[in-house]
Amino acid sequence: MTAKNLSLVGDIGGTNARFALVDPGDVRPRHIEVLACGDYDNLDQAVVDYLQRAGAGSVGQACLAVASPVRGTQVRMTNNHWRFDTEDVRQQFGWSAFKVINDFTAMALGVPHVDEAHLVHVCGGPGDPRRPRLVIGPGTGLGVSGLVPTRSGWVPLMTEGGHVDFAPTDDLEMQVLRILKARFGRVSVERVLCGQGLVNLYQAHAEIRGVSAPLDAPEKITAAAVDGDDALARDSLRHFCELLGRTAGNGVLTLGSLGGVYLCGGILPRILPFFLESPFRNGFEDKGRMRPLLEYTPVHVVTDPYTGLLGAAEALSNPEV
Incomplete structure (x- = not known):
């Protein structure tokens, strides 16, 4: 299934990566999966596996919260081995937009929706x-x-x-x-x-x-x-x-x-x-x-x-x- 009208969201820590899909204009996550970061060489492998598990061949855009400082396009996870460039990942998956934010910034933004x-x-x-x-x-x-x-x-x-x-x-x-x-x-x-x-x-x-x-x-x-x-x-x-x-x-x-x-x-x-x-x-x-x-x-x-x-x-x- 192609899901260009859906967006991918994630919350990535040192041990686990939580992924979900959201509909346009909605913040409620669905198809939540928790994947072990150690099972994947890098972010892109985990994303591919998650989208297959969720039955979504592709999505239109993505936002990931990461447990590391976010500066420029280079992301180096603090407590796991993942390293990636946000623009490279965006182009790889054909997303119209790809945001990466600090995990506690995401925690704060999520509070009004709890x-x-x-x-x-x-x-x-x-x-x-x-x-x-x-x-x-x-x-x-x-x-x-x-x-x-x-x-x-x-x-x-x-x-x-x-x-x-x-x-x-x-x-x-x-x-x-x-x-x-x-x-x-x-x-x-x-x-x-x-x-x-x-x-x-x-x-x-x-x-x-x-x-x-x-x-x-x-x-x-x-x-x-x-x-x-x-x-x-x-x-x-x-x-x-x-x-x-x-x-x-x-x-x-x-x-x-x-x-x-x-x-x-x-x-x-x-x-x-x-x-x-x-x-x-x-x-x-x-x-x-x-x-x-x-x-x-x-x-x-x-x-x-x-x-x-x-x-x-x-x-x-x-x-x-």
């Missing part, structure tokens, strides 16, 4: 829908983006907000900073707020207590914390959630994002009950005289696993991308 059933309210009041939104999420790194509303739609902000300085607020965090500074030199907030950041935080807590830190992966720490039988893992994960709250609150004050905070990424949906009972809210609202602004700002966890595909579909027709 169904209410995939938004879990954490705290905050009604907010102001006329104001910007903050999109932030711990995963492999700490992604930070924003959405600015205009008369014609949303303008996504491409930031490196995960690399701002880690700012301690008490004696415990000063000790954490000293430990991580000895290891890394400069300590960004991403050093404590991502998968490896959780490991760093857990190891720092262990060093402060003078105990061993036997767990060496974020999923092991979260499992031990959620099970409730490992005090070190539990306290480290609670601290992680509080630090995420402080960082998100700082983002609200910086961006003026009274339109809401949207917490994305793969970590939080897997620990949702633990997270909802954590000190996140205290960290988020603890802004002194600015507390009323934070209490007014709604915070949601985004649980839709295909938010990036929604964003890639939005980017196809968004002139600001």
Whole structure:
């Protein structure tokens, strides 16, 4: 089947590539397939295989979200072996247009299209829908983006907000900073707020207590914390959630994002009950005289696993991308 009226969208990470098709003027993905990047030498092979699986011989245009910096036409994936030139790929498949955007930009663009059933309210009041939104999420790194509303739609902000300085607020965090500074030199907030950041935080807590830190992966720490039988893992994960709250609150004050905070990424949906009972809210609202602004700002966890595909579909027709 030829599908020139359809568009291809994708969300490509270090391990997996999610592909889907969308109809003109629609952002809802269909024929979603998740392919292992390691099974293909490069992007073009994966696209050919996906289109065959979807029964679409060809499509008219494409937009891919990639977990890597996007500069010019050359794309080098950060955590897998794929390398490609966007113009070469466009010509190879005969697409009228081919956009490649950062994966967290796509995450931000997808947020307004996420169904209410995939938004879990954490705290905050009604907010102001006329104001910007903050999109932030711990995963492999700490992604930070924003959405600015205009008369014609949303303008996504491409930031490196995960690399701002880690700012301690008490004696415990000063000790954490000293430990991580000895290891890394400069300590960004991403050093404590991502998968490896959780490991760093857990190891720092262990060093402060003078105990061993036997767990060496974020999923092991979260499992031990959620099970409730490992005090070190539990306290480290609670601290992680509080630090995420402080960082998100700082983002609200910086961006003026009274339109809401949207917490994305793969970590939080897997620990949702633990997270909802954590000190996140205290960290988020603890802004002194600015507390009323934070209490007014709604915070949601985004649980839709295909938010990036929604964003890639939005980017196809968004002139600001």
